[in-house]
Amino acid sequence: xxxxxxxxxxxxxxxxxxxxxxxxxxxxxxxxxxxxxxxxxxxxxxxxxxxxxxxxxxxxxxxxxxxxxxxxxxxxxxxxxxxxxxxxxxxxx
Numbered sequence: 001x002x003x004x005x006x007x008x009x010x011x012x013x014x015x016x017x018x019x020x021x022x023x024x025x026x027x028x029x030x031x032x033x034x035x036x037x038x039x040x041x042x043x044x045x046x047x048x049x050x051x052x053x054x055x056x057x058x059x060x061x062x063x064x065x066x067x068x069x070x071x072x073x074x075x076x077x078x079x080x081x082x083x084x085x086x087x088x089x090x091x092x093x
Contacts, residue, residue: 039074040064 037044043061050056055068 038062038064039066039071 034047034049035045036047038046038059038061041059041062041064043059046059046061048058048060050058056065057067057071058065
């Protein structure tokens with residue numbers, strides 16, 4: 001589908017042969033992956049994000065599924081542990 005010249009052409013885009021092509025997925029840099037590990041199996045680079053709901057995730061390695069709320073809960077529990085570790089007394093050798 002194309003926009004005809006003068007019909008809301010994007011700024012800075014000159015019509016070509018009387019028509020301006022619509023943007024395609026390849027016209028912009030696309031994020032292909034995130035360098036994160038699965039919170040269940042630990043496999044690096046296996047996390048997938050569902051395009052129909054970007055708050056839902058799955059692992060290509062272990063097939064686990066989770067959502068953003070589950071991750072927030074998991075991170076909150078880890079944060080509590082890390083705060084404790086920072087203040088924990090060091091046991092001598």
